[in-house]
Amino acid sequence: MATYELPELPYDYDALEPAIDQRIMELHHDKHHQGYVDGANSALEKLEGMRESGDFGDVRAVKRSLAFNLSGHVNHTVFWENMHPDGGGEPDGELADALDEHFGSYDGFTQDFSEAAKGVEGSGWGMLVYDHIADKPMVAAAENHQNQHPQGATPLLVLDVWEHAYYLQYENNRGEYVENFWDVVNWDDVAQRYDHAMQADPIPMGTH
DSSP states (O other), X not given: OOXXXXXXXXXXXXXXXXXXXXXXXXXXXXXXIHHHHHHHXXXXXHHHHHHHHOOXXXXXXXXXXXXXXXXXXXHHHHHHHTBOTTOOSOOOHHHHHHHHHHHSSHHHHHHHHHHHHHTOSSSEEEEEEEETTTTEEEEEEEETTTBTOOTTEEEEEEEEOSGGGTHHXXXXXHHHHHHHHXXXXXXXXXXXXXXXXXXXXXXXXXXX
């Protein structure tokens, strides 16, 4: 039994058009995300084989593969839920208050997030995460799926800026893709993730 499984999309492939077209969603979900799921499961199987045989000669590469593929699986799972055909607009409630407090305004937050996403070197993600040590949201950028991402932070809103996420539709215009992303953001999902993150305490108090 595989440990990780590909989640179903919470909407049809064409539901996010015109922001993200149907063919991109088909390839992105069915091929790329499935590839990360398969990669993570394969790494777990290899690690189990190493433990059984006692031969850990390739453990470094396998651990690296697990971190890469499992992070890709987590990020994509959040990404699909972060979007909705009826998305867009602005958040309200405690999430809106937090963005105002920590980024100056909603516009200040979207500019910070957009520039982080546009500025990723090569492949990666723009991310709004909850920093449990400072107890506040912060914008981060991840290279690949996991590099440069702060440890112990919970993803709230993520944007995939790997070329496979936009190139068929936007070609090399990553900036237009990033700007159109705001038209499909599911703020209800982001707010729920923020609420859950605030109530969690995964970091020992001694590190605060």
